[in-house]
Amino acid sequence: EKTHKDEPNLRVLLEHRFSKEKSKSVKQTCDKCSTIIWGLIQTWYTCTGCYYRCHSKCLNLINKPCVRSKVSHKSEYELSICPEIGLDRQDYRCAECRTPVSLRGVPSEARQCDYTGQYYCSTCHWNDTAVIPARVIHNWEFEPRKVCRSSMRYLALMLPRPVLKLREINPLLFNFVEELVEIRKLRQDILLMKPYFITCKEAMEARLLLQLHDRQHFVENNDMYSLQDLIDISSGRLSCSLTEIHTTFAKHIKLDCDRCQAKGFMCELCKEGDILFPFDSHTSVCHDCSAVFHRDCFYDNSTTCPKCARMTERKHDDPPYPRDT
Incomplete structure (x- = not known):
């Protein structure tokens, strides 16, 4: 019989990538024959993709392909x-x-x-x-x-893959799970903050957006969820961590960074109050030009946006380009 040293360190079978184990622990069970792996005297392998583990002698009997390839393809x-x-x-x-x-x-x-x-x-x-x-x-x-x-x-x-578009699969969920509505709002705000960070040298140097590195999809969209997201929403963990990140982001834009502050808006309808940002809870944003107003001032779409009105006027006033003669 082959000794441990004779066995190859890597075996590839049915899309599994089996790596020879060094652990002598006896608490493992072979996924193929369901008996204990005696690490002290038996050679055993673990698939680096799906963590299927088995005795060396059982390797050639395996008929289950690696699940990771299924995850990648489907x-x-x-x-x-x-x-x-x-x-x-x-x-x-x-x-x-x-x-x-x-x-x-x-x-x-x-x-x-x-x-x-x-x-x-x-x-x-x-x-x-x-x-x-x-x-x-x-x-x-x-x-x-x-x-x-x-x-x-x-x-x-x-578990960590953002493949669930809740709004399409079960939109009613948002009606009776309050935490989901809260998370959706935090995610929408973070997407509104993202343009400030990608044009701000200090934010890039501080690597602020990397605070969401383990949930990269939160920086890309607000409607895809992983099962892990939903488990963490249910336990309250996600709300805590996301609220903390939201506070850090807002503090940078509104208080710490002059460059980001300068990109705030004055409400052109009442011309009063503090500088406004699109992620502030008391604001409304014009769908056409993205100008920001107090929600009470721009309370519905029948309110005319002054910035859009100016742009329309300018178009009418600008003379057409002269044609080449």
């Missing part, structure tokens, strides 16, 4: 709640390895995966649990449910 969730088709449609076989299964446990116990709705054998389903995206989006329910091994890996890898 970044979307099953959005029906536990879409069961029934064991008869599965031919009374495990949905993954096709081992015969039944609900009576003869010859092998059938275990349902709450994410796919399908049934699996005990080798492919270890009763791991995960938060189910469909239950979160339709019921705002975060209780972890039992899932098969491949669903567990897929959901873990998908």
